[in-house]
Amino acid sequence: MDEKTAELRDIFIETTGSDTVTERQSESRGSLADVDDPEEVRARVRDLVTTMRERYGFETDLSDDALVTLVVGYFDGDSDEDLAVELDAAPAAIRTARFDLHLVRDSDREYPFDADRFDKLLVEGADDETLAEKLDVPVDVIREFRPVAEADIRSTRANHRFRDDFTELLTDDDLSQRMAEDARRDGLREATEDIETDVSL
Incomplete structure (x- = not known):
């Protein structure tokens, strides 16, 4: 430990009363990626959808159940046309719903x-x-x-909190x-x- 590092450490200990710098930040994200039960995954996706609806006020008329299906299908690689057929909706409505959910394609x-x-x-x-x-x-x-x-x-x-949480739940990447x-x-x-x-x- 060089002199500068030692000095900074002493300041830290004096200020915080602890010689423990920090825990791993990655541990604070929870264990979204560790969920293996499909029903639990859908439940967590629904929680995210509900939070987003309350926070942003969606333009889409699709129900939360339909939006969960849309999110899952999006990460499975389904096109808007595929999702429109599955959800009995117009492709334009699927596009609007995706944008409400921050799911934008390249x-x-x-x-x-x-x-x-x-x-x-x-x-x-x-x-x-x-x-x-x-x-x-x-x-x-x-x-x-x-x-x-x-x-x-x-x-x-x-x-990108919501998109990242969807990604963590629904992909292995x-x-x-x-x-x-x-x-x-x-x-x-x-x-x-x-x-x-x-x-x-």
Whole structure:
């Protein structure tokens, strides 16, 4: 232990009265990934869905049972069309429900304009007409992609908590790898870092 480290340790002990630095932070996440019972998994997914509905106020008309099925199907690789058939709903309704649940596909983010500028204008409160003018696209294009960006912004403000918990429950992938593969494009966090986390669009 060098002199600087020893000095910092002494300050820590003096301040806290303990020589134990910390426990492993990973232990505080619980044991979502250790649940093997499918019914228990569905129950935990339902709890997350209920929490999200209370926090955000969903646009979807689908029931919590249907949303649990949607989440499970999403992580099984089902398309919106597959889920629409299973849940007897329109693909557009499935898309809306996914966004309510912060489940955005890479294909949803194929923007025909500057995505980072779009995010910045959104968090500044620009309306559809202003966005269309600034990005030089028709208003209909803005209306198609606005829900995508808003879902990503909500997820970012929640530190991707819900998406990550769904992932941990419903996949065997290493979480960090999954996050890397499904990472939001560069610039989103910078665009939202000054926005309060409890503000919804």
